Amino acid sequence: MLNNLYQTIWLVPCYALLGTLLVIPWSPGLNRNLGPRPSGYINILLTTLAFLHSLLALPIALDSNTQYSSFNWLETANLTISLDLEFSAVNIIALILITGLNLLAQIYAVGYMEMDWGWPRFFSLLNLFEAGMCTLVLCNSLFFSYVILEILTLGTYLLIGFWFNQSLVVTGARDAFLTKRVGDLILLMGVVALLPLAGTWNYTELAKWAQTTTISPQTANLLCLALIAGPLGKCAQFPLHLWLDEAMEGPMPATILRNTVVVSTGAWVLIKLQPVLALSGITAEVMLVIGAATAVGASLIAIAQIDIKRSLSYSVSGYMGLVFIAVATGLEEIALKLLLVYAVAMALLVMSIGGIVLNNITQDLRQYGGLWSRRPISGLAYLVGATALVAFPPGGGFWVLSEFIQRLWLEHPMVALVVILVNGLTAFSVMREFGAIFGGQPKPMTVRSPEGLWALVLPMTFLMGIVLHLPLLLGIAGLLPDWGSFNLGLISLLLLSTLLGGGLATYIYLNDRIFKPIILQPKALQDFFAYDFYTAKLYKLTIVGAVNLISQLISWFDRFIIDGVVNLVGLVTVFSGQSLKYNVSGQTQFYALSILIGVAIFCFLILL
């Protein structure tokens, strides 16, 4: 029975996809008489099914070897595209994480979206994401990874654009779609260019190919740089990070999913591609630099944000930067662990914040304060999430980060210091939010703020339990680092960074005698971080402006030059016809004259 569950694990994405398709009857253009709620319940049911299926298949997966399976999707003129699948314990754990988080997010949505009319659309999109991510996890082919990333780009557009009445939502959806699409298309170039070279898109075969190939370094560099562009966009790394911040205009339950597992899809593809990327030394360096720059830069930006959701979203970019560093330095296993630990912790933070945003209406940190007495459960959940995210023993983040920096220290000591710095900055950032929201005196916006509906609190507390037990689970699975190998000096430095960052934030933001909001001097520096290095403005002036200008120019050229010439020819024809008609006078002398002139010209030409 259980064995069958493992063999049929490919059904997991199908459940979710079925949920997406089953809401079609709720389309308002087809039927206006169905109430919206059943559509949500159907989707929750199917997600539960997917979750249970993958959970029950885990014991078998832990005992068996990796299995492969393949379906032919398109077989045509010397091109065969097959959907290669890979079943392994790591994949099943990822499936459990995705389906589990999606289940919690959907239950959370029952509370969060209680009064919304768009249930069918919302739940079907959540399940579309689940289906896409589950397929991505199971599939072993670069082509289908690209396909799914691209479909998820569309999904992001629709999900961010969920409340499409608001102008910020509309621009946010647009920017998310276009930024991610830039990354996807460069990835597509890589996918197209890879096939003639390697002859396959199967990750396993690509790894074999990468070891024996003799392509020129230049080709390898171009290819690998194209391949990392897709993940770069998905993981919201510099310079394609803009979208994640604007994506915060979408509904909160979608943010739970997006900030944790959706951004991780890029990292997953990156980890799968690592053997190919190893072909190009430059690519590894580019990844390292981008990862480090994003990690530090985004953490700094997070501290300067006054919007809670946006502040969290920059921390997401920062952590994804750490994952990039891990892949660039060849530590894929740590990258995977980091993704797992990070995903649950961040989900908990987002859930806690979501409940608070929902009934305090505002997202502005400056208007918050004094919620600890009113929202103890949310506050506790936030603290648990924060300690699990940063290196604070015994939370999950501590174990992964300490292993990470010790491995980095051997070859890239500077990068290890960067990780420690990012940890300290993130600790400051999350504790700053904690202090601003829960500490201090209640303000007008926070006076009336009870804990939310059960649908909000239950998934949050459940997840809190998971986060607290995660180190234990990791220990059982033998994934925790060995005590004996600890470099105590380095670990103390890591702990110090956490305590310093967190402590400083706590001191500043729980202290009523320090005037808030803090104004950094010079103001320009603070603005520089608060406005995300002015990236949006920069893009508007450069790329967007250039495309806009060129298209206007071409349109003008089309209208007045190309079409103008055509119309001029037409005009000349009409004009000459109009003027020639006066030659037809009806007088014999005139005709005789013209015949004479004609003959004369002919004679002249012949004689010449």
Add this chain to the structure above:
Amino acid sequence: MLSILLWLPVIAALLVGFAPFSLKSDPPGMCLAARLRQITSLFTCLIIAVSLILLWQFNYSDSQGQFNEYLPWIETIGLNYSLAVDGISLPLLILNGILTLVAIYSIGDKVERPRLYYSLILLSNGGIAGALMAQNLLLFVIFYEIELIPFYLLISIWGGPNRAYAGIKFLLYTAISGLLVLAAFLGIVWLTGATDFDYQSISTLELSPKTQLILLTILVVGFGIKIPLVPLHTWLPDAYTEASPAVTILLGGILAKLGTYGLIRFGLQLFPETWRLVAPGLAIVGTITVVYGALSAIAQKDIKRMVAYSSIGHMGYILVATAAWTELSLLGAVAQMVSHGLILALLFHLVGIVERKAGTRNLDVLNGLMNPIRGLPLTSALLILGGMASAGIPGLVGFIAEFLIFQGSFTTFPIPTLLCIIASGLTAVYFVILLNRTCFGKLDNRLAYYPRVQWSEKIPALILAGIIFILGIQPNWLVGPTETTTNAIASATQLVQTYAQR
């Protein structure tokens, strides 16, 4: 069998045009136009059924023309009634039927002069079918030219305010296109000394390269007007924008495909040797067309004009793929013809609905049509689907076609292919602009008293969306009939290459 596809629409057109329906016998509450529409759609369904029977009986492993019909006609000038279909023309024939059915339902049921209107639509269907099946060069030209009459009338009678200008421009351009094609065909036959215009009996291998080059250039320019290629395209935005949605669907969906079809059938297949010479140039022209179309579309304020420019861009991919002439790229070219026909038809159908209901096509005025109560939610949802299919999002048919083209052309023309991929990003830009402005945003409550979208308008769109989706999930059905033929063309041209090199 094939003659049915050709003559059934003509008979139907005569019936619709002249049969003595009296207004009295109409069922109550049904006007003549609605009645005629029923009859027309009945015949169109018959036509589709016949073409599906063809598909069913079609031998997938035969690369040559099938269901041959041959009847000597005017032998003194070499004109014979010779019909056949192969893997390239069969998908287009089916597309022709489907798009005609959609077109019938995309103008609303109260059309003026319904007899003339529906019979012209049927005539154009028959003419296109004839051009696709003709195996005699002269016969092809006859159909290719005869097409213009119904389309000219359809544009200039039922078009928008500027229809006279658009109609004349369309007529002049495409008549010149027809003349150039005729000139090239005459040149081919006279110079090779062939006894008739039959496709099978013509071989240009004996001609000098220079003559071949001249003839091929004339042919490419002739078909290039029809496709259209930049800078021969200026008839298109005017014609597409001024014509009614139904006519635009037929114009862009299937008539323009005659250009690319002709390019493969008569350009590539008759002049394989010279094609190699001009291919890099054609790839560049194709790439320019793609980029130019996409960039022009971004600047448009009128949604119909925007979709029209997008059509120019998407036809450019077909030229790049044809120029690259690998097995995969030719397959991609045919797939793109079908997929572009389906997607374009869906988009124009929906734009037509938006225009009829909201009363405007201006991007600055339209807003918030996704509104579930007072907006056009289903139309908007399908518009998103169509736009995304056009932008090449996987899971929809547009992606398959474009991907085959990219993958097939990359080995031959890497740089133009990469530019085409970038241009598909620009496609996303203008569709996002279109969707954000029309579907998203806030509906203006003072203006939003839109008429209901009727089922007769929804169902064709749903059918098209279904086909787009199914072929995107199961592309084997799209490429299956074509594969053998395009493989044969690619290998035959390669044979010729080696022959020429020797």
